[in-house]
Amino acid sequence: MVRKIVARFNSLVESVGRTPLIGLPKLSPAPNVRLWAKMEDRNPTGSVKDRAALYMIEQAERDGLLKPGSTILEPTSGNTGISLAMIARLRGYQMICVMPENTSVERRQLLEMWGARIISSPSAGGSNEAVRVAKELARENPEWVFLYQYGNPANSQAHYESTGPELLEDLPTITHFIAGLGTTGTLMGAGRFFRDKKPDVEVIAAEPRYGELVYGLRNIDEGFIPELFDPSVLTRRFSVGAHDSVKRVRQLLDEEGIFAGISTGAILHAAIGIGDELVKAGKSGDIAFILCDAGWKYLSTGVYHGDVSDGEERLEGQLWA
Amino acid sequence: MSSESGASIEASIEVRIPTILRPYTGGAKVVSADGRTLRELIADLGARFNGLDERIMTDGALLKFINVYVNDEDVRFLGGLDLALNAGDKVTILPAVAGGAKNCGAI
Numbered sequence: 001m002v003r004k005i006v007a008r009f010n011s012l013v014e015s016v017g018r019t020p021l022i023g024l025p026k027l028s029p030a031p032n033v034r035l036w037a038k039m040e041d042r043n044p045t046g047s048v049k050d051r052a053a054l055y056m057i058e059q060a061e062r063d064g065l066l067k068p069g070s071t072i073l074e075p076t077s078g079n080t081g082i083s084l085a086m087i088a089r090l091r092g093y094q095m096i097c098v099m100p101e102n103t104s105v106e107r108r109q110l111l112e113m114w115g116a117r118i119i120s121s122p123s124a125g126g127s128n129e130a131v132r133v134a135k136e137l138a139r140e141n142p143e144w145v146f147l148y149q150y151g152n153p154a155n156s157q158a159h160y161e162s163t164g165p166e167l168l169e170d171l172p173t174i175t176h177f178i179a180g181l182g183t184t185g186t187l188m189g190a191g192r193f194f195r196d197k198k199p200d201v202e203v204i205a206a207e208p209r210y211g212e213l214v215y216g217l218r219n220i221d222e223g224f225i226p227e228l229f230d231p232s233v234l235t236r237r238f239s240v241g242a243h244d245s246v247k248r249v250r251q252l253l254d255e256e257g258i259f260a261g262i263s264t265g266a267i268l269h270a271a272i273g274i275g276d277e278l279v280k281a282g283k284s285g286d287i288a289f290i291l292c293d294a295g296w297k298y299l300s301t302g303v304y305h306g307d308v309s310d311g312e313e314r315l316e317g318q319l320w321a
Numbered sequence: 322m323s324s325e326s327g328a329s330i331e332a333s334i335e336v337r338i339p340t341i342l343r344p345y346t347g348g349a350k351v352v353s354a355d356g357r358t359l360r361e362l363i364a365d366l367g368a369r370f371n372g373l374d375e376r377i378m379t380d381g382a383l384l385k386f387i388n389v390y391v392n393d394e395d396v397r398f399l400g401g402l403d404l405a406l407n408a409g410d411k412v413t414i415l416p417a418v419a420g421g422a423k424n425c426g427a428i
Contacts, residue, residue: 126418126419128419130419182419205395207395209393209413219341220376223385223386223387223416223417223418224417224419226419235398236394236399237397237398238393238395239388239413240393241393
């Protein structure tokens with residue numbers, strides 16, 4: 001449901017969503033090809049994941065799965081766990097996150113601050129392994145509530161009912177919607193909303209391409225595609241490496257004064273590429289993209305200082321999105 | 322692209338190979354191959370590196386957990402295996418994963 005802009009809320013969770021859409025006058029490639037950032041860092045725990053976390057928890061409450069004192073289990077590399085832990089704390093649930101060991105210190109600290117317990121999964125295999133371990137724990141502990149963001153329709157529903165409508169309300173002339181591809185919830189939800197309400201909007205995925213260590217599966221059959229993913233919702237899909245992501249996140253800071261997390265750099269890179277294509281084709285456009293979170297959690301990576309190429313090296317082997 | 326016999330033409334398309342498929346390329350991260358379409362390119366990879374093509378496509382389709390990008394764009398949204406290629410294109414092959422972890426100690 002789209003809320004009107006108000007500045008007073010009865011509790012923190014009620015302030016999820018209705019984030020500002022900020023124009024990027026300097027990075028927009030032409031006066032008639034404009035870029036717009038959906039500022040998801042303005043959510044209560046500072047990321048777009050607050051929307052999905054709230055919807056998944058409230059759906060589980062309606063389904064009678066979550067009751068006071070229940071324990072929530074989730075595989076997460078950070079933001080979703082942080083969002084769930086905040087809401088769990090306010091609603092009286094226990095929170096257990098399965099995270100690959102050696103994830104960044106800020107994310108662990110934030111999770112623990114909001115009272116989450118962390119179970120480490122082996123670092124080899126990354127998030128794939130965290131998903132596998134969480135699925136195993138869910139089977140062994142059927143009393144735990146396994147929300148499972150990669151396959152939970154409430155994740156994409158949050159974006160169908162909030163992110164998409166907010167964008168269309170604030171930018172009725174929208175021509176392109178660009179977001180990151182992780183659980184695929186943002187793109188599937190907001191993308192389906194545009195398919196229904198304004199079908200000519202192009203729905204574009206920007207997928208982070210990590211250092212090669214991250215792709216070190218033992219067997220190709222261990223590959224993973226989120227259950228939520230329906231490729232027919234997408235128009236195009238780009239893979240963006242660390243160099244371009246760092247370059248763009250720095251450009252966003254230097255030219256527009258916006259301090260975003262690294263994954264937003266990947267999304268902005270795709271947005272600028274699309275903008276340049278439109279200019280070359282003599283077309284106009286309003287390109288809206290998701291700014292997933294701010295840069296605070298990634299300061300320890302060092303990518304905001306020194307040369308862009310130094311920043312790229314610092315991300316080698318890291319899960320930076 | 323020349324219509325002469327393919328063997329003598331210098332391969333013009335750079336292909337990045339993921340770790341899991343490097344046993345087929347003698348460990349090479351980047352190899353060169355040729356093809357007017359992606360389908361031909363993958364067949365050419367198989368001709369140069371025995372068995373590599375079958376780890377990318379079978380029965381005329383890309384494998385489920387394999388993603389192929391031409392100039393950083395997913396080919397599944399560009400016409401798939403029939404996508405026309407040009408000299409100088411950069412092709413990246415990656416397995417589908419849920420993301421990874423800092424310093425993950427994978428092989």
